[in-house]
Amino acid sequence: MDLPVLKENPDKKTDLRFVLSAIVIATVIFILDLQLPLGVADGVLYVALVLIGLRTHSRHFIFWSAICGTVLILIGFYLSPEGGVLWKVLANRALAIFTLWMTTILCLWQVQTGTKLQEASDKLEKRVQARTKKLAETNELLRRESGFVELHKDIAVASNETKSIENTLEYCIKKICAHTGWPVGHLYLTSERYSLQLVPAAIWHLDDPDRFETFRKITEATPFNAGEGLPGRVIAKGKPVWIIDVTKDPNFPRANQAKNIGVKAGFAFPVRIGDEIVGVMEFFSSKAVEPDSKLLEIMTQVGTQLGRVLERKRAEEETRHSHEQLRNLYRRLELVREEERTRMSREIHDELAQALTALKMEISLLDKKLANKDSPLRSYTQMMLEILDSTIQAGKKLVMDLRPPILDDFGLPEAIEWQAIEFENRTGIECNVEFDSNNDFVLDKERSTTLFRIFQETLTNVTRHARADKINISLKDCDASVTLQVRDNGIGITEEQISNSRSLGLLGIRERALVWGGKVVIMGVPHEGTLVTIKLKR
Ligand SMILES: Nc1ncnc2c1ncn2[C@@H]1O[C@H](COP(=O)(O)OP(=O)(O)OP(=O)(O)O)[C@@H](O)[C@H]1O
Numbered sequence: 001m002d003l004p005v006l007k008e009n010p011d012k013k014t015d016l017r018f019v020l021s022a023i024v025i026a027t028v029i030f031i032l033d034l035q036l037p038l039g040v041a042d043g044v045l046y047v048a049l050v051l052i053g054l055r056t057h058s059r060h061f062i063f064w065s066a067i068c069g070t071v072l073i074l075i076g077f078y079l080s081p082e083g084g085v086l087w088k089v090l091a092n093r094a095l096a097i098f099t100l101w102m103t104t105i106l107c108l109w110q111v112q113t114g115t116k117l118q119e120a121s122d123k124l125e126k127r128v129q130a131r132t133k134k135l136a137e138t139n140e141l142l143r144r145e146s147g148f149v150e151l152h153k154d155i156a157v158a159s160n161e162t163k164s165i166e167n168t169l170e171y172c173i174k175k176i177c178a179h180t181g182w183p184v185g186h187l188y189l190t191s192e193r194y195s196l197q198l199v200p201a202a203i204w205h206l207d208d209p210d211r212f213e214t215f216r217k218i219t220e221a222t223p224f225n226a227g228e229g230l231p232g233r234v235i236a237k238g239k240p241v242w243i244i245d246v247t248k249d250p251n252f253p254r255a256n257q258a259k260n261i262g263v264k265a266g267f268a269f270p271v272r273i274g275d276e277i278v279g280v281m282e283f284f285s286s287k288a289v290e291p292d293s294k295l296l297e298i299m300t301q302v303g304t305q306l307g308r309v310l311e312r313k314r315a316e317e318e319t320r321h322s323h324e325q326l327r328n329l330y331r332r333l334e335l336v337r338e339e340e341r342t343r344m345s346r347e348i349h350d351e352l353a354q355a356l357t358a359l360k361m362e363i364s365l366l367d368k369k370l371a372n373k374d375s376p377l378r379s380y381t382q383m384m385l386e387i388l389d390s391t392i393q394a395g396k397k398l399v400m401d402l403r404p405p406i407l408d409d410f411g412l413p414e415a416i417e418w419q420a421i422e423f424e425n426r427t428g429i430e431c432n433v434e435f436d437s438n439n440d441f442v443l444d445k446e447r448s449t450t451l452f453r454i455f456q457e458t459l460t461n462v463t464r465h466a467r468a469d470k471i472n473i474s475l476k477d478c479d480a481s482v483t484l485q486v487r488d489n490g491i492g493i494t495e496e497q498i499s500n501s502r503s504l505g506l507l508g509i510r511e512r513a514l515v516w517g518g519k520v521v522i523m524g525v526p527h528e529g530t531l532v533t534i535k536l537k538r
């Protein structure tokens, strides 16, 4: 009989127990058979051995139990006491063997079916386990993927927000730390002069600042060239780099600078604008961690996204720089203009006015001589004297207009007062001047000139546009700042006129004040007037 390979019972003790009980039962039945005369159907009792085999689930056990039973039935035929007719005795023994083997076959079937059932159930269980494992893996993958998508989304939103660049970068580093569960994140930027050198930026995320204080200090004092350390390797390779344990890495200079820098695993990736690497973001864990290629792949994309933030930073810096340059140029222009005005006014005052006065004296002498002789030419000298007088007056006005000496000699309050009186005389618009100062008014020449020129520009605007008949001027002097206010009672400037980029006069007023970090506020109320406030810091 072809017996299938049976599953061995792992429990050897149980096996032994079954074997022993089978031996005992077989012995008892055999002794009983020897006592009873032939013709008694006691051979059938050997079925008990097969039934014990069924309990063991072992096909070998059942088979060998049946063999033993058969052999003992046959031996019993020869050794048992005589009894009955021979054919009946033979039939009795044959029936016992038949019953034994029928039971054996049934038991073998039962065991085989049970084994098959067991195998099928094992197979099923294995498949269920494999599926469950795969499902768990897929779930984990899905969780990671959705984490990455969430991170991408957060960074994209942050990149487009109008927060300051530093805040945006800090926020993104914090998000990556939260996503990876790594406690340290930092940004290196390429040096402005040399794109293959990295300088540490003060942009960090530290879960526990005290714990990583040493590492932060070392990092902020360590620039890197291409190929050096973790960030340098990113620059040299142009792609992300992962170090399982920086303390054991031969190319991690920061680990050599202190005994315990508190970090172990590290990864870094390039931040790019197009093909150009403009920075390197690095992250550290306090444990050694095996590389995660999927994470590095995602970080490459994040690097490109963050490049846009740095591009914005660059554009902002360029704009700020060109604004600064423009403002410096404006400042220089104003300075040169003032110097030129001063020089011209001095030349007119010292040279031209002197020459005119000398000429006037000469002509006066000539006039006197002609008067003595009663000459008809005197009418010419009289006319010349009149022309000379008006030329001298015009010269004086020119000197005052170019740069009133009063501004240099007496200071801003007096210059404003003089300008207000002159304005009132010239335009008929009433001017009230008010000073508010606890101490002596002291303001440097440049700021005084700026305020004076703004004041003149404001007065010009009043004559040209306000249709006012009264102006209140106030000059307030605080410790930290000087404030000049000019309020007219005219038609009132409109919001649109204030914000119009073609209002170049107002733009000039603002620019002049900005040179000194000052502020100009212009407000208008229809039919009530306009208020211009200029505040300069000392
Ligand atoms: N005090 C004021 N009252 C009413 N409107 C005013 C006053 N000052 C200015 N404005 C309005 O604001 C506009 C802009 O003034 P701004 O000084 O910039 O230009 P402007 O005086 O027209 O030309 P300029 O460039 O020669 O100064 C003026 O055209 C005028 O309509």
Ligand SMILES: [Mg+2]
Binding pocket: 457, 460, 461, 505, 506
């Ligand atoms: Mg103007």
